[in-house]
Amino acid sequence: MSATGLKRYFDDVPGLHAHPFFAKTGLLNDLLQGEVFPAIRENEVHFYYGGARLCVYKDRDMHSNNRYLDIPDSGRSRDVRIPSDRYSEYQAIKEKCKEYRSPDKELSIVSSLFSQFSIAASGLSADRARLLDIECRFPGAPQPANAESKTQDMIDCLFLTPRGNLVFVEVKRADNAEARSSGESAAVTNQIRRYRSQLGSEALRRKIRDVYADAIKALSLCLKQENLPEVFTPKNVFESVPLLIVGPTVSSPYSKEIWQRDLLAAPLSLQSDIIGLDGRDERMTAALDKFFGLLDGNVTETGSR
Numbered sequence: 001m002s003a004t005g006l007k008r009y010f011d012d013v014p015g016l017h018a019h020p021f022f023a024k025t026g027l028l029n030d031l032l033q034g035e036v037f038p039a040i041r042e043n044e045v046h047f048y049y050g051g052a053r054l055c056v057y058k059d060r061d062m063h064s065n066n067r068y069l070d071i072p073d074s075g076r077s078r079d080v081r082i083p084s085d086r087y088s089e090y091q092a093i094k095e096k097c098k099e100y101r102s103p104d105k106e107l108s109i110v111s112s113l114f115s116q117f118s119i120a121a122s123g124l125s126a127d128r129a130r131l132l133d134i135e136c137r138f139p140g141a142p143q144p145a146n147a148e149s150k151t152q153d154m155i156d157c158l159f160l161t162p163r164g165n166l167v168f169v170e171v172k173r174a175d176n177a178e179a180r181s182s183g184e185s186a187a188v189t190n191q192i193r194r195y196r197s198q199l200g201s202e203a204l205r206r207k208i209r210d211v212y213a214d215a216i217k218a219l220s221l222c223l224k225q226e227n228l229p230e231v232f233t234p235k236n237v238f239e240s241v242p243l244l245i246v247g248p249t250v251s252s253p254y255s256k257e258i259w260q261r262d263l264l265a266a267p268l269s270l271q272s273d274i275i276g277l278d279g280r281d282e283r284m285t286a287a288l289d290k291f292f293g294l295l296d297g298n299v300t301e302t303g304s305r
Contacts, residue, residue, distance in 0.1 A: 006138055006207060007042040008215035012060060013222055016045060021055070021062040021082055025090035031223065034121030037114045038222065039133050040215040045222060048134060050098035051108030055082065068096040106171045109246045109284075110134065110157060116285050117159065119216070119232065120223055126162065129292040130232060132212060133158040136168065155195065155241060158212070159288070163296040164235030166212060168195065169288075173247040174260065174280050180250070181259040188243060192274055195241040205237035242275040242291060249280045268294060 016022050027047065030036040037048045044058040055064040056079060063079040066072075071080055086093075101108050115121060117131035124130070138153045156171040170192060172179035178187040199205060213234050220228035245264060250257060263276035268291065277287040 006211050008040045008133075008211045008218070010040050010043055010045055010218040010222065012043070012057075013218075015060050016057050016222055017224075019057065019062055020084070021087050021090070022057065025087055027055075027090065028223075031118075031120045032122045034115030034118045034124075037111070037118050037131065037134065038120050038219060039135075040218050048107075048111065048114075049094055050101060051103070051105055051111045052097050052101035054094060054097045064093060065097070065100070067100060068093045070096075104173070104247070106156060106173055106176075106246065107134065109173070110171055113157075113284060113288075117288070119160070119219060119228070126231075129159045129161045129167075129288065131157060132160045132166070132215070132232075153195070153198075157244075159292065160212075160216075160232055160234060161292045161296050164233055165238050165292075165295055166208060166234050166236065167238045167292070167295065168199075168241045169244050169277075170195070170241050171244045171246055174245050174250045175247065179243070179245060179260055180257065183259065186259045189274055192241050192243055196239055199237060199239045199241070205239070208237050209234045238295060240270070240272075240275055242277050244277045244279045244284065244287065246279045246284055270295060 010016075022028060027036060030049075031038055031047075035049065036054060039046045039048065041056075044056055046056045047054045053065070054068075055062055057063075062082050064082050065077050066080045067077050069080065069082065069086060082093075103109075113131060117124070117129060119130040119132055134157050136155045136158050138155075155168045157169040159167045159169060161167065170188070172188055174180075176188075178191075180186055213229070216232055216234070217229050220226055243263070245260065250260075260276075263274060264278040264280075266272065266276065268277075269275070275291070277291055279287040
């Protein structure tokens with residue numbers, strides 16, 4: 001995870017507001033209802049629905065996946081401009097989008113949180129944390145100049161608590177092999193510890209805080225909610241990345257569940273090596289609310305800056 005290349009800004013708000021697909025199809029209403037989630041990227045706005053990216057505003061136009069528009073491809077999907085005569089098919093495009101992402105995938109399950117936590121959703125309680133970003137991609141560790149590909153870190157969710165704590169959350173299904181082990185640790189522990197080590201950098205935390213403060217300003221203009229930056233101001237970055245276990249409770253040989261069982265049975269503590277949140281069997285909202293409440297009540301205990 002690196003601060004270099006981390007960009008979240010958008011400077012074509014008038015163009016977005018004037019675009020018929022944003023203003024006249026139901027997309028804006030879906031954002032306010034928490035059905036669709038907006039994410040600021042590098043001078044783009046991405047819109048997520050049902051666990052997949054529904055569309056993206058970039059280069060002064062609205063794009064979607066060619067497969068959602070029934071436009072043929074050669075085996076590789078791509079973004080294409082949405083033809084103006086297809087704007088009226090917004091609901092059908094949404095359904096196509098949902099079909100292409102399995103409901104059992106982590107992000108599909110997380111999408112059920114949009115209406116409960118989305119920063120764009122109206123009418124949420126003031127003491128509820130807000131979901132600020134998903135599929136948070138960061139440039140990875142520096143690579144040699146002759147490396148064939150660039151590394152990239154991706155954390156599932158970023159929340160902002162009422163007291164201004166930015167919290168990254170990793171999400172795994174209960175039956176994901178990376179979150180199960182009969183030994184002392186599961187594969188996901190190395191990932192969580194690496195994130196915590198990286199977030200120990202004051203420079204990185206400061207960059208994340210500033211970048212997402214700008215993202216909130218951009219979202220406030222996009223959503224015509226100019227008071228968002230006043231209500232939601234990032235102040236700290238929590239250095240640990242909690243692990244949210246979701247999906248149905250796994251029924252399998254007992255030995256395979258020792259690590260996950262012990263993780264979720266442990267008392268919730270901000271000082272734990274791995275902070276496990278039990279969101280199984282549709283308990284995600286309660287698990288997140290409990291953790292964010294603990295964090296906001298113990299700001300000096302977290303080690304955040």
